[in-house]
Amino acid sequence: MKEQVNPQVKEKIGYKEAGKFEDTRFEKIHNVIFDSSLEASKLVAQEIANLIQLKQELNETCVLGLATGSSPIKVYEELVRLHKEEDLSFYNVVTFNLDEYYPMDKSNIQSYHYFMHEHLFNHIDIVPENINIPDGTVSNEELHQYCIDYEMKIKAYGGLDFQLLGIGRTGHIGFNEPGSHLNSGTRSITLDHITRVDAASAFLGIDNVPRKAITMGIGTIKNAKRIVLLAWGNNKAGILQKSIEGEITGNIPATYLQEHNNTTFVLDSEAAQELTRVKTPWLVTSCTWTEELKLKAVVWLSELTNKPFLKLTDKDYNDNGMSSLLTEEGTAYDLNIKMFNKMQHTITGWPGGKPNADDTYRPERSTPAKKRVIIFSPHPDDDVISMGGTFDRLVEQGHEVHVAYQTSGNIAVSNEEALKFAEVASAINPNSEESQSIINFLKHKSENDIDSLEVRKLKGLIRRSESIAATRYLDVPDENVHFLDLPFYETGTVKKGNLTEADIKIMCDLIEDIKPHQIYAAGDLADPHGTHKVCLDSLFEALRVLKGQSYMNDCWVWLYRGAWHEWDPYQIDMAVPMSPDQVLKKRHAIFFHQSQKDGVMFQGDDSREFWVRAEDRNRLTAIKYNNIGLAEYAAIEAFKRYHF
Structure with a gap:
C-alpha cells in the first residue's frame, strides 16, 4: 500500500528535490532521505512547531507523542532553540511519552523521565501538569490499571495529533517488541534481548538493563493523526529496509505503520543504504552511471552470481537490470577489465606511497618519500x-x-x-x-x-x-x-x-x-x-x-x-x-x-x-x-x- 501524504505536510517538513520520496514498487511507507541527520532533525522540529502554532491560532490543545533515545535528541535541541530564540511557546501542549523502563525511579539518570526533562522539558514553558510519562515506580499490583488509565487519558484528549518515533534493531516502535499485536494498547512488556543489548552501554553493562518496560501500544500509536519516525546510522539500515519494503508482520512491529495513511520515515543516507533504490537503483529506475555506481553494480553482480569480475557475461548484466550499463560501456568484456583494474589499483603494500615508483595507478603519492602522518583515534x-x-x-x-x-x-x-x-x-x-x-x-x-x-x-x-x-x-x-x-x-x-x-x-x-x-x-x-x-x-x-x-x-x-x-x-x-x-x-x-x-x-x-x-x-x-x-x-x- 502506498502512503498518501498531504502536500501541505510535505511542505512543512521541508521536502525538496534532493530528498523527495521515490515512488517505487518496493516501498510501502513514505520516506525521505537526507545527507545530514541534523538538517533532517531541524525540519522535523519545524513541522512540530508549525503544528503547535496552528493549534494556538485555533485555540486548541496540541497533543504530542514523544520518543526517547538518541534519534530525537537534535529535534528536541531545535525545539528548545525555537522557544528561546524565536518565542515558540508550549503553553497549549500536552505530551505523552511512549515508554519507560520498569521498574525505574524517576531520578535515575537512565530513566526516560530524566531524559525528557534533561533534553526538553526543563528548557521550555510547558505546563508541568501537561507532561505525561509512564511511571516506572507504580507497584506491580497497580500496574495493569495504571496502563488502562494512561490509555484512557490519551483518548480523553482526542488522541495524539503528532507521534514522534524511533526504531529499534528488532523493528520495535516504542517498546512494542516482536510479537506485539496490531490493536495493542498501553501495557507492560518484556524487553527483547537485542533491545537490552543496545541499551547496555547507557547502563554500563547488560546486567543493569531492566527486563521490563511500560509502553504505548501499536493501536495507540496508529491512532495518531500524524507519525514521523526518525532513523539515523547504518546500524538501522537492515531493519528499515524490512520495515519499508517487507510484508506486514508482527515480527517487525514497524511494518504495521504501512497501514497508516500519514506516516513518514525520515532517514539519513547511512540509515537508507539498504533500500532497493539506494543499494541497487538499477532495479528501480534508469540510472546515471557514475564511475562509483558502475563499480558498485559490478561488485553486486559478482556477489549475486558468485563469479569473479572477468567471468561475468552480457547475459548476467541483462538478466539483472543492467542492460543500460552495457549500452553505455560496450561489452561485458570491456567493462569487466575496466572494473577489475580499478579494484586492483586500490591494493598497495605502501600506504604512505612507494618511493621512486610510478604512482599513476597507486592509491597514494610517491612523494615525498617520507611523510608526516597523523592517525586520529577516537578512543x-x-x-x-x-x-x-x-x-x-x-x-x-x-x-x-x-x-x-x-x-x-x-x-x-x-x-x-x-x-x-x-x-x-x-x-x-x-x-x-x-x-x-x-x-x-x-x-x-x-x-x-x-x-x-x-x-x-x-x-x-x-x-x-x-x-x-x-x-x-x-x-x-x-x-x-x-x-x-x-x-x-x-x-x-x-x-x-x-x-x-x-x-x-x-x-x-x-x-x-x-x-x-x-x-x-x-x-x-x-x-x-x-x-x-x-x-x-x-x-x-x-x-x-x-x-x-x-x-x-x-x-x-x-x-x-x-x-x-x-x-x-x-x-x-x-x-x-x-x-x-x-x-x-x-x-x-x-x-x-x-x-x-x-x-x-x-x-x-x-x-x-x-x-x-x-x-x-x-x-x-x-x-x-x-x-x-x-x-x-x-x-x-x-x-x-x-x-x-
Whole structure:
C-alpha cells in the first residue's frame, strides 16, 4: 500500500528535490532521505512547531507523542532553540511519552523521565501538569490499571495529533517488541534481548538493563493523526529496509505503520543504504552511471552470481537490470577489465606511497618519500583495532607517524578495573590520600553516581598507559603520541556534550603543528550521535578552518571504519594487505589495551572480543577481493579517501 501524504505536510517538513520520496514498487511507507541527520532533525522540529502554532491560532490543545533515545535528541535541541530564540511557546501542549523502563525511579539518570526533562522539558514553558510519562515506580499490583488509565487519558484528549518515533534493531516502535499485536494498547512488556543489548552501554553493562518496560501500544500509536519516525546510522539500515519494503508482520512491529495513511520515515543516507533504490537503483529506475555506481553494480553482480569480475557475461548484466550499463560501456568484456583494474589499483603494500615508483595507478603519492602522518583515534584503541597493520607498515617504511587519541576513553574502564589499580597504588604508597579517596568512592558508588574527577583521572591514566605500551610496541616515539582529551567527552557519563570551538581548536593546533601529508581518521557512522561521529566532525571542522593553509594542499585524508563495520568493496580507495605475521603483530598491539579485554563494557551486540572482530573483518575483506578475482591475501585493511 502506498502512503498518501498531504502536500501541505510535505511542505512543512521541508521536502525538496534532493530528498523527495521515490515512488517505487518496493516501498510501502513514505520516506525521505537526507545527507545530514541534523538538517533532517531541524525540519522535523519545524513541522512540530508549525503544528503547535496552528493549534494556538485555533485555540486548541496540541497533543504530542514523544520518543526517547538518541534519534530525537537534535529535534528536541531545535525545539528548545525555537522557544528561546524565536518565542515558540508550549503553553497549549500536552505530551505523552511512549515508554519507560520498569521498574525505574524517576531520578535515575537512565530513566526516560530524566531524559525528557534533561533534553526538553526543563528548557521550555510547558505546563508541568501537561507532561505525561509512564511511571516506572507504580507497584506491580497497580500496574495493569495504571496502563488502562494512561490509555484512557490519551483518548480523553482526542488522541495524539503528532507521534514522534524511533526504531529499534528488532523493528520495535516504542517498546512494542516482536510479537506485539496490531490493536495493542498501553501495557507492560518484556524487553527483547537485542533491545537490552543496545541499551547496555547507557547502563554500563547488560546486567543493569531492566527486563521490563511500560509502553504505548501499536493501536495507540496508529491512532495518531500524524507519525514521523526518525532513523539515523547504518546500524538501522537492515531493519528499515524490512520495515519499508517487507510484508506486514508482527515480527517487525514497524511494518504495521504501512497501514497508516500519514506516516513518514525520515532517514539519513547511512540509515537508507539498504533500500532497493539506494543499494541497487538499477532495479528501480534508469540510472546515471557514475564511475562509483558502475563499480558498485559490478561488485553486486559478482556477489549475486558468485563469479569473479572477468567471468561475468552480457547475459548476467541483462538478466539483472543492467542492460543500460552495457549500452553505455560496450561489452561485458570491456567493462569487466575496466572494473577489475580499478579494484586492483586500490591494493598497495605502501600506504604512505612507494618511493621512486610510478604512482599513476597507486592509491597514494610517491612523494615525498617520507611523510608526516597523523592517525586520529577516537578512543585509545581504535588505532590498532581498525588499522593496526597499516599503522605498523607506515612506521616500518620510515614515515614520521603521530598518533592522536581524541578522547580519554575513561568511561569504558570498569569500576573493578579502576579499583584494582587504586589498590595497587595504595599498596605502593599507603599514605596516598588520593588513592584511598578513590578506593572509598568506588566501593560505595551507587548506580546514579557520576565518577569523581579523581576516578575519571585514574581511568584515563589506565587507558593512556595501555596506549603508550601499544605505540612503543609499534616503535612510535613517546613524543609522537598525543592525548587530546577533547572537552565534549569529559562529562563523566555516557551522554556527551556537544562539539565546541574548544574541541576544534585542539584539533587545529595539532594539525598546524605537524603539517601532515596524511591524516587517518575513523569514518564509522553507525551512531551519528556517538563518540566516533563527533570525533569525525571535529576533524571535518578543523579541516574547514585550515583548508586555506598552503600545507593543506599536500594533505590527504584517509578514513577507516570502526570495530563493527567495514567499507564495502566499491567504496574502498586503498586496500592494505597484511601477512599472517602482521595479523599476529596487530593482535599483540590490541592486547596491550588490557582494560578492554575479557568483558569489555561496551560490547555491543557482538560477543567476540575486539581483536577477534578485527581479524574476522580483515579476513572477510581479503576474501571479498579474492572472490572478485584478485590475489588471495591473509587479511586486508580498507580505507576511503575523504576529499575536503
